[in-house]
Amino acid sequence: MPSTFLTSERTRRNQSDRVIRHRSMMLELQGIPVSPGVAIGPALVLDADGYRIPRCIVPASDVEDEFARLHTAVDLVSAHLEHSRLETTATAGRSTGDIFAAQLQMLHDPRLHSELQRRIGEDRQSAAFAVSGVLHNYASALRRLDNPLLADRAQDVLDIERQLLMQLGAVTRQPLSDLSEPVIVLSHMLTPSETANLDRRFVKGFCTETGGPGGHTAIVAKGLEIPAVVGIGDFLHQIAGSNCVIVDGDRGKLIVDPDDDVLENYRERAEYRRSLAVRLAELSQLPAETTDGVRIQLNANIEFPHETVACIDRGADGIGLYRTEFLYLSSDDEPSEEDHYQAYSEVVQKMDGRPVVIRTLDLGADKMGRGNMAHRENNPFLGLRSIRLSLRNLDVFRPQLRAVLRAAVHGDVRVMFPLITTINELRQARMLLNVVAEDLQESGLPYRSDLPVGMMVEVPAAVMMLEHFASEVDFFSIGTNDLAQYTLAVDRSNEYVADLYQSSDPAVLRLIQHSIDVAAKSQTPVSVCGEMSSNPGRALLLLGMGVRNLSVPPSALPRVKKVIRNVSIDQCKAIAERVMKLEAARDVDLYLLDRLSDLAPELVMQ
Ligand code: PEP
Ligand code: MG
Numbered sequence: 001m002p003s004t005f006l007t008s009e010r011t012r013r014n015q016s017d018r019v020i021r022h023r024s025m026m027l028e029l030q031g032i033p034v035s036p037g038v039a040i041g042p043a044l045v046l047d048a049d050g051y052r053i054p055r056c057i058v059p060a061s062d063v064e065d066e067f068a069r070l071h072t073a074v075d076l077v078s079a080h081l082e083h084s085r086l087e088t089t090a091t092a093g094r095s096t097g098d099i100f101a102a103q104l105q106m107l108h109d110p111r112l113h114s115e116l117q118r119r120i121g122e123d124r125q126s127a128a129f130a131v132s133g134v135l136h137n138y139a140s141a142l143r144r145l146d147n148p149l150l151a152d153r154a155q156d157v158l159d160i161e162r163q164l165l166m167q168l169g170a171v172t173r174q175p176l177s178d179l180s181e182p183v184i185v186l187s188h189m190l191t192p193s194e195t196a197n198l199d200r201r202f203v204k205g206f207c208t209e210t211g212g213p214g215g216h217t218a219i220v221a222k223g224l225e226i227p228a229v230v231g232i233g234d235f236l237h238q239i240a241g242s243n244c245v246i247v248d249g250d251r252g253k254l255i256v257d258p259d260d261d262v263l264e265n266y267r268e269r270a271e272y273r274r275s276l277a278v279r280l281a282e283l284s285q286l287p288a289e290t291t292d293g294v295r296i297q298l299n300a301n302i303e304f305p306h307e308t309v310a311c312i313d314r315g316a317d318g319i320g321l322y323r324t325e326f327l328y329l330s331s332d333d334e335p336s337e338e339d340h341y342q343a344y345s346e347v348v349q350k351m352d353g354r355p356v357v358i359r360t361l362d363l364g365a366d367k368m369g370r371g372n373m374a375h376r377e378n379n380p381f382l383g384l385r386s387i388r389l390s391l392r393n394l395d396v397f398r399p400q401l402r403a404v405l406r407a408a409v410h411g412d413v414r415v416m417f418p419l420i421t422t423i424n425e426l427r428q429a430r431m432l433l434n435v436v437a438e439d440l441q442e443s444g445l446p447y448r449s450d451l452p453v454g455m456m457v458e459v460p461a462a463v464m465m466l467e468h469f470a471s472e473v474d475f476f477s478i479g480t481n482d483l484a485q486y487t488l489a490v491d492r493s494n495e496y497v498a499d500l501y502q503s504s505d506p507a508v509l510r511l512i513q514h515s516i517d518v519a520a521k522s523q524t525p526v527s528v529c530g531e532m533s534s535n536p537g538r539a540l541l542l543l544g545m546g547v548r549n550l551s552v553p554p555s556a557l558p559r560v561k562k563v564i565r566n567v568s569i570d571q572c573k574a575i576a577e578r579v580m581k582l583e584a585a586r587d588v589d590l591y592l593l594d595r596l597s598d599l600a601p602e603l604v605m606q
Helices: 003-018 060-092 092-109 109-119 127-144 150-167 174-178 191-195 215-226 260-281 306-312 337-351 389-393 396-410 424-441 460-464 466-470 481-490 495-500 507-521 537-544 554-566 569-579 587-601
Strands: 018-019 027-030 032-035 038-045 183-187 203-207 228-231 244-248 253-256 297-301 319-324 355-359 413-417 453-457 475-478 526-528 549-552
Touching: 018 109, 032 215, 060 092, 060 109, 060 537, 092 150, 092 507, 109 183, 109 424, 127 297, 183 319, 191 215, 191 355, 191 466, 203 244, 215 228, 215 475, 215 554, 228 244, 244 260, 244 569, 253 413, 260 460, 260 554, 260 587, 297 306, 306 453, 306 554, 319 337, 319 549, 389 396, 389 424, 389 453, 389 526, 396 413, 396 424, 413 424, 424 466, 460 466, 460 481, 460 537, 466 475, 475 507, 507 526, 507 537, 507 587, 537 554, 537 569, 537 587, 549 554, 549 587, 554 587
Parallel strands: 038 183, 183 203, 203 228, 297 319, 297 549, 319 355, 355 413, 413 453, 453 475, 475 526, 526 549
Antiparallel strands: 018 027, 027 253, 032 228, 038 244, 244 253
16 A cells, blocks of 8 residues: 555544634644743634645625635636646646646636636635635545555646745745734644744744654754644645634634633633743743752753843753754855854853753754755665754854853853764764864954763664763763664654654663662763753653753743642652653553642643
């Protein structure tokens, strides 16, 4: 059976499980919660190909104009297709030219036109919105017929849609930057860099059809503190005419056209969150210390220099992970050494003597850069990413290392290499750091070369060899996001296997425990900077396993500090002991939730 068939079957089954249609017009869709919080507002719909559908419903007085716009668009696309048909027939023969003849036939299909007439005339949809809705429904219907030939025709239908939308002036995603009022973005997908560029003043939440729990889109959403749900499956064309939507980033729900009770309930929840945030803010200047007096280093993960403000406000002890690749992803130009230096110096100076761990570029996979750093691969998470990519692009890596050593004069800077898998990679990276320091020495620029050098522990191979790494680094930082991905053979950004992606899986926990034990034995400081540490229940577990240094997104600092201040290390050890006997991630999480409800009930949202 072809895998595409299996995939579409699965999508369909999942989809029907995920949609609850209520007697009112309300529609409830289930996805994967990736960034907590609740957002309520008008939807801005981007269709599957990245087109922005400008207006959904038009006033009655505009209906005639929309008909006229549709007819003009159909005429123009028709002329274009006819031209392509003639050209292709002349150059490639009649059977190839017939592809366009078939598209022309579809474009003039009377049923298509009567459905478009109905949507525009009766439902008062804009021409673009009607085109997008009708043609997507056609394409989905063709795909459902389980006939490979007809499924291929679905692509033709989508191609016609694209051409019509272009003529109708549906613009690409770029204009997300010209927003002037609050919206909830509903999109097929958002890349990490698109997410990084969202205007937080206006984008109050987002939901995507694709995406998995550990993807960098999810991480950026958390960094920006935008409530988000991903991996909902095919839904964009079920929401015609919807004005108000709710994104429930805690439970992974998108609610379209909520009824009054639901709206009220969510407003109350949003209010509860706000009052909890106020109460937790009172802890911000208190130490992250357990009830039996053990001080935990509670650091923050950042992607952008401006996040240091939130880190200081919320009392972070330092920056445990600065994901520098976002300097690349959020700008159109390749950053220069000076750009790196300015960004790092800003962070280090704002942190005012607190430690700052600068992680070198972790580009590749779902964080594609530009130029040499951009390439297509079949399995990008197993390919040329991260330190591998940096070591093969020294013209990009060197300026970054120079900037790190230069910024180190301003404070307590530490440098960390991502995705280290073999000892040779670590040695090469360290050697380059030394070479760069010598260059700086010659150039006479101020720099520091005695800064601590660490590595991310995020590949099982590195965990298994960790005692060998211990003698060559000053610290370890466990990256549970990638460690879970590579241990469980689950793509962290793939919605189809999202249920299998669990950092609380016992296999992952054993690797973490082994890393902590090696670190303790070799007296190498170790922290956990993966998303796992931002979940209060899992943070308890990590403390019980022996971790004393956690790094979490700034948004998670208050709740993680709260849970730390509510428990003793003995309580955490008892939790870890019990958890290490469990056999499945689900059992681990249920148990942790249960313990959290006892130990810090206010953090467990009802
Ligand atoms: C990780 O893999 O756990 C990690 C912190 O790095 P990133 O999420 O940026 O890959
Ligand atoms: Mg990682």
